[in-house]
Amino acid sequence: MAVHETATERLSRLLTMVPWLLNRQGIDIDEAARELGVSQEQIVDDLQLLFVCGTPGHYPDDLIEASWEGGRVHVGNVEAIARPLRLGRDEALALIVALRALAATPGIGAREAIQRALHKLEDAAGAEGSAAAQVSVSLEASETEQERLEQIREALAGTRRIHIRHYNPTRDETTERDVDPMRVVSLEGRWYLEAWCHRAQDVRLFRLDRIESLDLLDVDGTPPAQARPRQTSSTAFQGSPDDVLVEMELAPRAAWVAENFPMESVDRHDDGSLSVTVRASDPAWVRRLVWRLGGDAVVTGPSGLAAEIRDGAARAVQSYPLH
Numbered sequence: 001m002a003v004h005e006t007a008t009e010r011l012s013r014l015l016t017m018v019p020w021l022l023n024r025q026g027i028d029i030d031e032a033a034r035e036l037g038v039s040q041e042q043i044v045d046d047l048q049l050l051f052v053c054g055t056p057g058h059y060p061d062d063l064i065e066a067s068w069e070g071g072r073v074h075v076g077n078v079e080a081i082a083r084p085l086r087l088g089r090d091e092a093l094a095l096i097v098a099l100r101a102l103a104a105t106p107g108i109g110a111r112e113a114i115q116r117a118l119h120k121l122e123d124a125a126g127a128e129g130s131a132a133a134q135v136s137v138s139l140e141a142s143e144t145e146q147e148r149l150e151q152i153r154e155a156l157a158g159t160r161r162i163h164i165r166h167y168n169p170t171r172d173e174t175t176e177r178d179v180d181p182m183r184v185v186s187l188e189g190r191w192y193l194e195a196w197c198h199r200a201q202d203v204r205l206f207r208l209d210r211i212e213s214l215d216l217l218d219v220d221g222t223p224p225a226q227a228r229p230r231q232t233s234s235t236a237f238q239g240s241p242d243d244v245l246v247e248m249e250l251a252p253r254a255a256w257v258a259e260n261f262p263m264e265s266v267d268r269h270d271d272g273s274l275s276v277t278v279r280a281s282d283p284a285w286v287r288r289l290v291w292r293l294g295g296d297a298v299v300t301g302p303s304g305l306a307a308e309i310r311d312g313a314a315r316a317v318q319s320y321p322l323h
Contacts, residue, residue, distance in 0.1 A: 014046060026072045145191050145208045151216060152193055155181050161221035165212040169260055172288055180221040182229060196223040203227055243279040246286050247301035250274040254296040287312060
């Protein structure tokens with residue numbers, strides 16, 4: 001059965017596979033599958049795709065020639081992509097900067113392999129790679145986060161399950177969960193544990209500075225087959241079409257809210273106040289937050305939620321006797 005992968009991953013593999021096969025004409029399909037780390041079925045699927053690919057024009061002479069009759073693989077008419085892919089200057093510089101940041105990441109393993117790859121890349125880039133030295137990437141972690149990172153690294157190395165106590169500010173609650181760790185990611189200057197959560201039966205991100213306690217369990221922590229890393233890009237929060245967009249005005253003393261909750265937009269004013277739009281899957285936490293902040297936060301939309309908050313505040317005031 002063909003492996004599950006994105007279109008980008010498959011394209012990258014095909015571009016690498018073509019020059020590899022060209023230099024091994026007639027290779028046994030079983031051997032090709034082993035060397036490329038895919039199944040025989042995947043090799044056949046790839047060759048069938050290559051057979052209809054080529055340069056613009058789409059005439060027979062423009063298409064890649066691919067055959068695998070008798071269990072032997074042959075490719076032809078691939079001169080345009082016969083050489084292995086090479087990094088451009090900007091790509092090489094970006095990779096050098098990323099590897100330097102990765103080498104300095106707390107709790108990361110395989111540092112020696114990272115350093116070897118970095119040295120090879122710097123040697124290949126030569127003088128043009130000097131521009132990377134002008135870029136500084138800081139991935140700081142507090143003492144507690146560094147401890148968490150080391151614990152997670154140990155769990156990943158030993159494939160062990162983790163028990164955590166995690167605080168969720170959007171629900172104002174602390175929950176205990178057993179999770180199978182998958183990786184650690186840095187997003188928007190924050191460290192997150194990505195793991196399969198047995199409570200949610202899905203992949204979840206847990207911000208390290210909100211993990212109140214973390215214990216390694218003597219239980220196999222291999223994530224299930226359906227556990228797929230999230231497409232995090234540069235942000236940890238992933239909204240839903242069912243979310244409610246809440247508009248709020250925040251006084252300067254409540255500006256911290258914009259740094260701790262998933263914001264859709266933030267407009268800062270000269271006096272330090274903010275106009276924000278926040279996504280809420282459950283508006284109940286917005287009501288609790290605004291009541292806790294008193295007059296430092298005002299919901300201006302949607303109108304129904306604003307009315308609920310005003311009515312709830314009025315009932316709370318009425319419940320206190322006047323002296």
